[in-house]
Amino acid sequence: MQIKDYTNAASVREAYEKVLQAQEKLNASISFIDPEEQLQAVPEGKLQYMPIAIKDNFNVKGMVTTAASRILDNYVSQYDATVIEKLRAAGAVMVCKSNLDELAMGGTNLTSFAGAVHNPYDLERISGGSSGGSAVLVACGAVPAALGSDTGDSVRKPASFCGVVGVKPSYGRISRFGLIPYASSLDHVGYFTNNVADAAKMLEVLAGRDDRDMTSSDRPVENYSEAVGKDIKGKKILVFGNVIDALPDSETKALFNKYVKALEEKGAVVKTVHFDPTLMRAILPVYYIIANAEATANHSNLDGINFGHRVEADSADEIMTATRTRGFGPWIKKRFVIGSYALFEENQERIFRKAQKIRRLIVDEVLKELKEADALIAPASGAGAPLIEGQSTDELSDEYLIAENHMVIENFAGLPSMTVPMGLSEGLPVGLNISCNAFREADMFSIAAAVEEISGLKGNVKEDY
Numbered sequence: 001m002q003i004k005d006y007t008n009a010a011s012v013r014e015a016y017e018k019v020l021q022a023q024e025k026l027n028a029s030i031s032f033i034d035p036e037e038q039l040q041a042v043p044e045g046k047l048q049y050m051p052i053a054i055k056d057n058f059n060v061k062g063m064v065t066t067a068a069s070r071i072l073d074n075y076v077s078q079y080d081a082t083v084i085e086k087l088r089a090a091g092a093v094m095v096c097k098s099n100l101d102e103l104a105m106g107g108t109n110l111t112s113f114a115g116a117v118h119n120p121y122d123l124e125r126i127s128g129g130s131s132g133g134s135a136v137l138v139a140c141g142a143v144p145a146a147l148g149s150d151t152g153d154s155v156r157k158p159a160s161f162c163g164v165v166g167v168k169p170s171y172g173r174i175s176r177f178g179l180i181p182y183a184s185s186l187d188h189v190g191y192f193t194n195n196v197a198d199a200a201k202m203l204e205v206l207a208g209r210d211d212r213d214m215t216s217s218d219r220p221v222e223n224y225s226e227a228v229g230k231d232i233k234g235k236k237i238l239v240f241g242n243v244i245d246a247l248p249d250s251e252t253k254a255l256f257n258k259y260v261k262a263l264e265e266k267g268a269v270v271k272t273v274h275f276d277p278t279l280m281r282a283i284l285p286v287y288y289i290i291a292n293a294e295a296t297a298n299h300s301n302l303d304g305i306n307f308g309h310r311v312e313a314d315s316a317d318e319i320m321t322a323t324r325t326r327g328f329g330p331w332i333k334k335r336f337v338i339g340s341y342a343l344f345e346e347n348q349e350r351i352f353r354k355a356q357k358i359r360r361l362i363v364d365e366v367l368k369e370l371k372e373a374d375a376l377i378a379p380a381s382g383a384g385a386p387l388i389e390g391q392s393t394d395e396l397s398d399e400y401l402i403a404e405n406h407m408v409i410e411n412f413a414g415l416p417s418m419t420v421p422m423g424l425s426e427g428l429p430v431g432l433n434i435s436c437n438a439f440r441e442a443d444m445f446s447i448a449a450a451v452e453e454i455s456g457l458k459g460n461v462k463e464d465y
Contacts, residue, residue, distance in 0.1 A: 004459075006049050006144060009039045015051035016095045018142040025465060026118050026140060028133040029096040030056045030066060038093045046205055048091030053137045053146035056097035057104050059178040060084055067180045068100045068112035071327025075308045081178020082210045083147060083189055090205045095143060099133030102329050104149055104182045105295060106130050107157060111331045116388060119161060120465035121428055125385040128158030131190070135162040138192040139429075141461035145202060148190045151182045152287055153380075153407035155190035156433060159419040160380035163429030163460060165193045165448070169203055170439045171414025172217035175210030183294035184215075186287075186411040195458045196420065196449045200224035203441060219439055227442040228449045233267030235447060238369060240378035241274040243406050246398035247382045251425040256379045259422060259432055262454045268447075273369045273376075279362050281398065284405045286362070287412075289342050289355040296339030302327070363413040367437075370415075374443045376435045378406060380419040384428020407433055416441045420448045421457045 006012065012035050023029055035051070042049060054060060057067040059077035061084075066072045080088075087094070102111045109117040109132030117132040119125040120140040127136045131148030135158035138146050148155040150168040159166025167190055174189040181187055189206065193199045204225065209218040239260060247253045264270050304310040304323025311322035328336070342352045370376055382403045386393070393400055410417035415438055419431035432451055436444045452458050 004144065006051060008049055012039060012049055012051045012093045012095070015143050019053070019096045019137060022137065022140050022142050025123060026120060026136050027115050028099055028117050028136040029053070030068065030099050030114050030133070031064060031097045033063070033094045033096055035093045035095055042093065043089060043091050045090035046201055047087065050092045050145060051095045051143045052087055052092045053096050053098045053134050053143045054084070054094055055100055055131055055134050055146070055148050057100060057149060057180040058084060058147055059180070060094065060097070063097065065097070065180070066113070067103050068114060069102045069327065069329070069332070070113045070309060071302050071323065072308045073113070079178065082175040082212065083206050084178065086206055096137070098137055098146060101130035101132070102332050103180070103295070103299065104130040104151065104154060105332060105335055107152070107154070109133065109158070110388065111329055113329065119385045120462040121163065122385070123465065125387055125428070126161065128161040128385060130154040131192070132158045135159055135164055135166065135192050138162070138164045138194055139462055140465055141463045144194060145198060146192045148192060149179060149182070150188045150190040150411065151186045151291060152411055153405070155192065156380055156407050156417060156419040156431070159192060160431030161385035161429060163421045163431070163457070163462065165196060165199050165418065165420055167191055167199050167203065167418040168410065168416065169207065169441055170217070170416045172215050173203070173416070173439065173441070174206045175208070175213040175216045177210055177212040181298045183291040184298060185294060186291055188411065194461055196445060196452045197225065197228050199418065199448070200228050200445045217439070222442055224441055224445050227445040230446040230449070231267070232263070232446055232450045235268045235375065235443070236373040237263060237268050237270045237447065238373045238376045239270060239272040240376055240406060241272040242277060242280045243378040243403050244272070246403040247379065248399065250383065252379050252382055252430050255422050255425060255430065256432065259451060259454060263450060266450055275365045275369070279358070279365055280402045280406070282358050283362060283408050284401050286355045286358050287405070287408045288338060289351060290359060292335045292339035293342040293352050294339070296336050296343060359412050362409060366409055366413065370437055374436060374440070375447050378433055379403070379422070380407065380431040380433040384425055384430055410435050414438060416444050418444055418448055420451045421455055421460060423455060423457065
């Protein structure tokens, strides 16, 4: 499909109408941003007149920012997140706040207080999460780009399920100031586009040091667009053997193998590597412990006292209990129980610090191989998006623990990682994930562009949902 050229106010208004039209079937937005005021003065920049969807866990001054949780249903942001400032300065125009899993905790986009997000390829299937609303709005052609956040694979898995490009750069490459946190050692700002060239351009706009986020890097921002279309001859690419072994024989595996062969034909040097299977099976439980513990600490201020939703009661303790009971959904409550248990003083060494040590072992295992290579690749998901209802999963199988959750590693290690569409498996989109060494986003974009050229899916959208 020809990539739409967003060059004027009319194209922004058209995108806004598409976002509104998509809502009835897809439920991809939580609130809408009429672009007319922004269109009065659109600055020149790399993203001039590009309509953008903003995941509703980024603060936009003067707007309600809910993070899809009832406890924040009346919270009006007092400032812009750094990425919002950068988008405005580059000429982008915001058209909506997109739907997500509650407080960005989840991989289905079924836990939002605003209801489930539906996949445009099959309305009975999930979008993936937590950034599902943003992925869907790009996938259906409503907007060419959307902001997301990625703590485990919350940009890259929805990208796979929805057939779009999803990018999580290196830890610290994009400021998180103004992002409602989930787990601070794992959170990354990410985004979606429908082609690799726009993905490279987006990072040029969003990246850079921000003194308001002390974890942000002061490394110079590169011209990532130069990497798009660059020859990959001689690139050393590793295939994640544990993931391939964990997949059943399927269209996804066969499709991925075709891409491996095609990359070799382009001159890449490809070999398969395997990591300690015990460590690979520990990825998900380690993630649950660390992420939920950090989330419990980060969200202790959601108490009904300082801001957000409040249930009135006779004492501060009763207000907090009543507010949190009504304000949080069941999935969030479960996660806070797990996180609190891991942080009990008597459990910190036995559970939380042990999880941190195993995280380090997993990271060291992967970096040992990756330091001698340019990239690590694998299917981003073993199959297309699951059904919203009635689909069961064996959560103790290698297919689930490894093949469906391996992308957590890049959050553990802070590595740049992106998903690019491979095509359809049993009629549903699946993606190829590419991960590189820290701050080697240029390598990532050059390989992603090669995958895009092989696929012929540049600019692909699903408008007939």
